[in-house]
Amino acid sequence: MEKWTIALLVLLLLKITSLQGQEKIDSIYKLEKIKRSTSFAATTYGADILRLSGGSININNENFELGARYIPRLHIGGMHFWGHADMYVTFPIGLSLGSKPDKSKSYSMRESVESGLKVYPFAITQGKLRPYVGVSFQPFTFRYEDENTNYMNGAPTFNRMNVPLHLGLSYQGEGSQFNLGVRYLHNSDFNYYTDPTTQNLVNLASTNVNISFFKIFDSSKSLATENGVDQLNKKYHILKKENKLSSWYWGAGPSAALQVSKSNYFQKNIPYLYNSRSDSPFVPEISFGKHLQPLDANIGLAFRTMVWKIKGFDTEVKMSRTSLAFEPTKYLGDYHGFAPFIGPSIGLDRLTYQDNDIRTTQNKAAIGILFGWDIRLSKTETGLLRTNLRYVPNHHMMIDGEKVMFDHLEFNFIQFIKFIGRGKFYDKYRSNKK
Numbered sequence: 001m002e003k004w005t006i007a008l009l010v011l012l013l014l015k016i017t018s019l020q021g022q023e024k025i026d027s028i029y030k031l032e033k034i035k036r037s038t039s040f041a042a043t044t045y046g047a048d049i050l051r052l053s054g055g056s057i058n059i060n061n062e063n064f065e066l067g068a069r070y071i072p073r074l075h076i077g078g079m080h081f082w083g084h085a086d087m088y089v090t091f092p093i094g095l096s097l098g099s100k101p102d103k104s105k106s107y108s109m110r111e112s113v114e115s116g117l118k119v120y121p122f123a124i125t126q127g128k129l130r131p132y133v134g135v136s137f138q139p140f141t142f143r144y145e146d147e148n149t150n151y152m153n154g155a156p157t158f159n160r161m162n163v164p165l166h167l168g169l170s171y172q173g174e175g176s177q178f179n180l181g182v183r184y185l186h187n188s189d190f191n192y193y194t195d196p197t198t199q200n201l202v203n204l205a206s207t208n209v210n211i212s213f214f215k216i217f218d219s220s221k222s223l224a225t226e227n228g229v230d231q232l233n234k235k236y237h238i239l240k241k242e243n244k245l246s247s248w249y250w251g252a253g254p255s256a257a258l259q260v261s262k263s264n265y266f267q268k269n270i271p272y273l274y275n276s277r278s279d280s281p282f283v284p285e286i287s288f289g290k291h292l293q294p295l296d297a298n299i300g301l302a303f304r305t306m307v308w309k310i311k312g313f314d315t316e317v318k319m320s321r322t323s324l325a326f327e328p329t330k331y332l333g334d335y336h337g338f339a340p341f342i343g344p345s346i347g348l349d350r351l352t353y354q355d356n357d358i359r360t361t362q363n364k365a366a367i368g369i370l371f372g373w374d375i376r377l378s379k380t381e382t383g384l385l386r387t388n389l390r391y392v393p394n395h396h397m398m399i400d401g402e403k404v405m406f407d408h409l410e411f412n413f414i415q416f417i418k419f420i421g422r423g424k425f426y427d428k429y430r431s432n433k434k
Contacts, residue, residue: 043385044177046214048073048090052109053205057101057144059194066144066204069098069109075214076414078375078385080338083123086132087387089256089413090114091282105145106154111162112279113256114138115411118166126172134166136183139258139279142202146194156312158192159277161258164208172216179212193272196313235380235426245293245379247422249300251386253415255283257306257408260391265402270315270355278308278319278406285388285412289327291419293379297330298341302390304410318354321406323347325390327370340373345390351397353404360399368392374417382423388412 054068072095077088096110116136124130140162145155168181188206191199239245257280266274289300302325310317325347332340347366352359372388390410396403 042079042216044075044077044079044086044088044214044216046075046177046212048075048210048212048214050090050111050208050210052111052208054098054109055188055202055204057192058201058203059146064101064103066101066107066109066202067099069096071096071110073114075212077214078414079124079216083125084120086118086120086134087413088116088118089411090116101144103147105147105149106143107145108141108143108157110141112139112141113282115256115413116166118168118170120170124170124172124177126174129169129171132166132168132170132181134168134181136164136166137258138162138164139277142190142192144192144194144202149195151313153311153313153316156193156272156276157310158190158202158275159279160190160275161277175216177214177216179210181210181212183208183210190275193312196272232378232380236378239380242425244422244425246291247419248290249288249417249419251285251287251289251300251415251417253285253386253412255285255304255388255410255412256280257283257304257410259405260407260409261394261405263396263403263405265399265404268402269400270317273310273312273315273317276310276312278306278310278408280306280308280408283410285410285415287415287417295330297328298343299326299328301325302327302345302347302388306408316356318352319404319406320352321349321408323349323366325366329370329372331374334376337375337377338373339376340371342369342371344368345370345392347392349395349406351406353397353399360397362397364395364397366392366395368395372412381419382426383416383418386412386415386417388415 050071050073052069052071054066056063056065071092073090073092075088075090077086079086091113092110096108100107114136116134118132118134120130120132122130140160142158143155162185164183164185166181166183168179170177170179185206188204190202192202194200259277259279262274283304283306285302285304287300287302289298291298305322306320308319325345327343327345329341329343332342345368349364349366350361351364352361368391370388370390372386375385392407395407396405
């Protein structure tokens with residue numbers, strides 16, 4: 001009996017000794033939660049073609065038919081909320097296909113970068129046909145030059161922000177999706193300057209259609225395994241142990257800048273360019289900052305530069321905006337990997353305006369708001385995807401007592417964020433443990 005007692009004490013002592021040699025790793029991440037988080041969102045990318053249905057323009061009481069235009073586009077988006085919502089952007093590739101109207105010297109009708117939301121009342125799943133409703137925001141441009149005119153800069157470009165309603169069907173196969181949609185735009189008519197003093201009615205169809213095909217990509221599924229969750233917990237443990245949960249980062253991605261208000265200066269001095277907006281379909285954005293883990297917040301700098309050229313008849317306007325902003329943001333929670341944040345945007349802008357040969361430059365504060373979200377499956381990642389929406393209300397410069405507006409809504413749909421040195425830290429830690 002004494003031998004068995006001694007043996008049991010020895011085994012117990014060995015067990016206690018082995019446990020003392022191991023570090024306790026808390027299970028911050030659970031398999032069930034990670035499975036739900038990784039199924040929350042997926043990236044979509046592919047191709048789309050939009051058919052603008054055309055209409056007519058009335059010149060000197062004579063109607064001229066405007067044929068349909070076909071606009072091929074690239075698509076990138078994110079399926080969110082377990083198949084119930086698709087947030088996306090489409091980028092035209094520069095083509096607008098269709099015939100030119102009779103008696104026109106040049107003609108263009110197209111839409112720029114579209115940012116939209118589609119909602120699926122029934123979650124889209126593989127092998128099922130699902131209806132959707134939606135809304136989008138997209139800059140629309142129109143230009144028509146009569147064959148009998150001869151101006152230095154040709155006809156002006158009419159711009160406006162279209163906000164169509166969407167209705168359509170989606171079918172999801174294995175790793176792919178096909179969509180057929182109809183869009184409706186209320187009050188699609190507008191007046192257009194065919195010379196510096198004459199406006200004519202343009203009547204466009206209210207409905208347009210588009211079809212798209214894209215692939216579904218999800219690189220996070222490998223995390224939703226026992227081994228994947230174990231690795232997440234180990235990474236969190238060593239980051240916490242080494243005080244590296246807070247981390248510096250850099251980010252880069254394309255934005256679109258959409259002018260919200262029209263300029264009084266244009267209306268008073270060059271009315272035929274009043275509807276020519278300073279929209280930018282592509283704005284490079286570069287950011288640098290630090291994630292502060294104890295506060296679950298970020299402090300960062302964002303740099304953007306935008307350039308526009310607006311011309312028509314015998315006038316050419318050049319505008320630019322270069323901006324550097326300090327942006328502290330606070331996360332509002334983490335909903336299965338969807339982490340929204342909000343904060344102020346405190347910037348300094350250099351604004352320029354040049355009308356023919358007269359140039360005006362101003363340095364001006366730009367105080368606005370930044371809202372966005374991260375797709376953040378864990379706090380141990382080496383990088384993540386971020387969406388930024390930035391707005392500076394009533395941002396403008398004064399010329400001859402009138403406002404020239406620079407109040408753009410900036411939409412950075414996908415920005416890649418890289419945490420500096422985190423990947424190398426993991427590699428170094430693995431090497432030291434061998």
